[in-house]
Amino acid sequence: MGTTRVLITDDHAIVRAGLRMLLEDQDDMEVVGEARNGEECVDQVSRLKPDVVLMDVAMPGMDGIAATRQIKEASPEVQVLGLTMHQDENYFFQMLRAGASGYVIKGADPEELFTAIRAVAGGEAYLYSSLTKKLLDDYLDRVKAGDVSDSHDRLSDREKEVLQLIGEGLTSREIAGSLYLSVNTVDRHRSNIMDKLDLHNKAGLIKYAIRKGLVEP
Amino acid sequence: MGTTRVLITDDHAIVRAGLRMLLEDQDDMEVVGEARNGEECVDQVSRLKPDVVLMDVAMPGMDGIAATRQIKEASPEVQVLGLTMHQDENYFFQMLRAGASGYVIKGADPEELFTAIRAVAGGEAYLYSSLTKKLLDDYLDRVKAGDVSDSHDRLSDREKEVLQLIGEGLTSREIAGSLYLSVNTVDRHRSNIMDKLDLHNKAGLIKYAIRKGLVEP
DNA sequence: GGCACAATGGGGCAAACACACCAATGAAAA
DNA sequence: TTTTCATTGGTGTGTTTGCCCCATTGTGCC
Numbered sequence: 001m002g003t004t005r006v007l008i009t010d011d012h013a014i015v016r017a018g019l020r021m022l023l024e025d026q027d028d029m030e031v032v033g034e035a036r037n038g039e040e041c042v043d044q045v046s047r048l049k050p051d052v053v054l055m056d057v058a059m060p061g062m063d064g065i066a067a068t069r070q071i072k073e074a075s076p077e078v079q080v081l082g083l084t085m086h087q088d089e090n091y092f093f094q095m096l097r098a099g100a101s102g103y104v105i106k107g108a109d110p111e112e113l114f115t116a117i118r119a120v121a122g123g124e125a126y127l128y129s130s131l132t133k134k135l136l137d138d139y140l141d142r143v144k145a146g147d148v149s150d151s152h153d154r155l156s157d158r159e160k161e162v163l164q165l166i167g168e169g170l171t172s173r174e175i176a177g178s179l180y181l182s183v184n185t186v187d188r189h190r191s192n193i194m195d196k197l198d199l200h201n202k203a204g205l206i207k208y209a210i211r212k213g214l215v216e217p
Numbered sequence: 218m219g220t221t222r223v224l225i226t227d228d229h230a231i232v233r234a235g236l237r238m239l240l241e242d243q244d245d246m247e248v249v250g251e252a253r254n255g256e257e258c259v260d261q262v263s264r265l266k267p268d269v270v271l272m273d274v275a276m277p278g279m280d281g282i283a284a285t286r287q288i289k290e291a292s293p294e295v296q297v298l299g300l301t302m303h304q305d306e307n308y309f310f311q312m313l314r315a316g317a318s319g320y321v322i323k324g325a326d327p328e329e330l331f332t333a334i335r336a337v338a339g340g341e342a343y344l345y346s347s348l349t350k351k352l353l354d355d356y357l358d359r360v361k362a363g364d365v366s367d368s369h370d371r372l373s374d375r376e377k378e379v380l381q382l383i384g385e386g387l388t389s390r391e392i393a394g395s396l397y398l399s400v401n402t403v404d405r406h407r408s409n410i411m412d413k414l415d416l417h418n419k420a421g422l423i424k425y426a427i428r429k430g431l432v433e434p
Numbered sequence: 435g436g437c438a439c440a441a442t443g444g445g446g447c448a449a450a451c452a453c454a455c456c457a458a459t460g461a462a463a464a
Numbered sequence: 465t466t467t468t469c470a471t472t473g474g475t476g477t478g479t480t481t482g483c484c485c486c487a488t489t490g491t492g493c494c
Contacts, residue, residue, distance in 0.1 A: 012302065012323035014330055018235020021242060085229065085302075085433070106229035113231055156440060169420030171480065185442055191483070192440090201450095202481070203386030206423045210434040217427040217434065373470060388450060402472055408453070409470090418480095419451070 004121040005032045007050040009041040009067070010083075011059045019054065026114055038062025042070045045078055051121050057084040057095060065094045072099030079120040083113070102126035155196060160214065162189040166202070167209030221338040222249045224267040226258040226284070227300075228276045236271065243331055255279025259287045262295055268338050272317070274301040274308045275430035277381075282311045283374060289316030296337040300330075308430065319343035372413060377431065379406040383419070384426030 006023055008031055010016045016034050023029045032048050035041035037059050045053060053071060057064040068080045082095040082103040095103055101120040104113050119126035155163065165175045172186045179186070190205075199205055209215045223240055225248055227233045233251050240246045250265050252258035254276050262270060270288060274281040285297045299312040299320040312320055318337040321330050336343035372380065382392045389403045396403070407422075416422055426432045 013326050014239070014300075014321075014323045015232060015235065017327040018232065018239050021238035022231070022235050025238060083231075104231075106231045109230050110234040158441065167420065169418050169424075171418075173480085181441090182443060184444060187481085187483095188442080190481085194482075200482075201386050201388075202419050203384065203423050206420050207386075207427070207432075207434045210424070210427060215424075217424045375471070390450080398471090399473060401474055404451080404453095405473080406471085407451085411452080417452080 003028055003030045004117060005030050005048075005051045006117065007031075007033045007035065007041065007044055007048060007053045009035040009037075009053060009059075009064065010056040011036055015056075022110055022113070023054075023117070029114075029117065038064065038067030038070075041067045042074070045071050045075055049075065050078060052117055053078060053080045054083050054117070055080050055095075055100070057082055065098045068095060068098040068100050079123070081116055081120050081126070155193060159189055159193050159196075162186060163193055163205065163209050164214040166190065167206050167215035220245055220247045221269060221334060222247050222265075222267045223334065224248075224250045224252065224258070224261055224265060224270045226252040226254075226270060226276075226281065227273040228253055232273075239327055239330070240271075240334070246331075246334065255281065255284030255287075258284045259291070262288050262292055266292065267295060269334055270295060270297045271300050271334070272297050272312075274299055274312060280377075280431075282308075282315045285312060285315040285317050296340070298333055298337050298343070372410060376406055376410050376413075379403060380410055380422060380426050381431040383407065384423050384432035 006029055008016050008019050008023075010019065013036075016036075020031045020034065023031050032050050033044045035044050039062050041053065041055065042062075044050075053068075055064040055068060064082060064084075068082070071078055071080060076099075079102075080095075080098075080100040082100045083106065084103075085106050102116050102125055104116045104126070116126040161179065162175060165178060170178065172183050172190065175181075175186045176183045194200060194205065197204075197208055199208060206215075210217050223246055225233050225236050225240075227236065230253075233253075237248045237251065240248050249267050250261045252261045256279050258270065258272065259279075261267075270285075272281040272285060281299060281301075285299070288295055288297060293316075296319075297312075297315075297317040299308070299317045300323060301308055301320075302323050318340075319333050319342055321333045321343070333343040378396070379392060382395060387395065389400050389407065392398075393400045393403045411417060411422065414421070414425060416425060423432075427434050
């Protein structure tokens with residue numbers, strides 16, 4: 001097997017430099033470029049045609065999910081490996097749906113990162129072990145239930161509206177007053193939102209609303 | 218000048234490994250140890266007596282600010298350099314007040330990190346350039362306005378601990394079980410936190426915890 | 435015409451939250 | 465030494481949440 005040509009994408013220069021040192025210490029890997037965000041990454045992929053893109057998920061500007069989608073559309077032969085701080089199942093599924101072949105969190109052992117890069121370079125999928133079991137089980141449950149589309153897309157406009165007000169800290173009664181609805185209806189919406197997103201408390205709702213940009217932290 | 222002995226503290230193994238590679242590539246630096254959180258860091262400092270501690274600010278468990286405070290109390294000769302994802306002025310000032318000699322964000326150029334380590338090892342202070350001007354100006358403005366204490370300082374360690382668990386979505390009962398306290402005490406802490414921060418519901422608490430980096434969105 | 439689904443309502447219930455009031459201990463600061 | 469404050473605990477009350485049950489209306493799709 002030859003050398004695996006890797007493109008590093010991360011918005012933090014020090015993290016990029018550290019990753020470059022780590023990968024170049026492996027004698028079967030070569031870092032052919034670095035990108036600071038999604039736009040740069042898409043651009044570099046079309047020019048450098050790397051074997052594997054190491055993709056940070058959360059970045060300012062175009063994030064890793066959108067970048068992955070564009071890369072897999074333009075260059076399906078390029079393998080994308082998601083790398084993130086967050087052990088977040090939404091990021092996880094969105095990256096996979098966008099076309100990523102694997103997903104590793106920064107808390108993982110470096111050896112696991114090398115294994116993941118070699119796996120996706122060889123055309124296999126690699127999912128960080130501690131995530132795989134739990135999340136894949138959840139996923140398969142939902143596939144069986146016919147729920148495979150992106151969770152956020154499945155929220156109706158009204159539900160997003162209610163979710164935003166919940167995120168701003170309003171109670172059901174206040175939301176009802178604000179939207180000219182009954183408290184029961186607001187509760188109903190909240191309940192439906194939680195069902196759709198598989199969340200079970202207010203903390204999850206608020207953090208979801210923040211991640212989706214519905215409210216400011 | 219001899220070799221600078223550095224202790225790396227970060228909760229992500231891959232980031233630690235990358236930093237280690239980066240620093241050991243410099244011939245005047247030596248990584249003498251790694252710590253995954255504040256507790257480990259304090260412990261390692263007392264055993265290894267490094268010249269410089271590279272300290273991630275936001276970590277689960279004891280964060281970099283509390284760890285810095287303990288280190289400077291027990292071993293004032295050890296220099297602490299804050300390193301963080303966040304260009305957050307609260308972190309910045311809290312680290313400095315805790316006794317850190319410098320502050321670099323992960324988005325900085327790696328060369329700047331080396332310069333900072335050499336500076337603090339030599340007893341100088343180092344503040345990441347793009348932050349210094351803006352933040353110091355803001356700070357002086359507020360000193361003039363008589364508003365020097367920020368609200369986060371007014372939370373006790375225990376209160377921060379409870380706030381973090383609230384932000385993670387645990388109920389009072391679960392927090393009580395986790396910290397071996399009665400539910401009444403947890404409620405009491407939550408109430409005191411809300412008083413101090415002038416917040417009046419769970420949404421505000423969670424968003425505050427996110428802003429301060431106690432929990433991930 | 436059926437079928438699915440969004441949106442609007444109703445009721446009930448156990449748990450959690452938010453806010454009162456109360457108190458004891460211990461450590462640190464004045 | 466007195467005072468302040470963090471930490472620990474308790475009672476009580478009303479509100480909010482989260483999760484069940486139920487229904488009607490309207491829209492769009494097959």
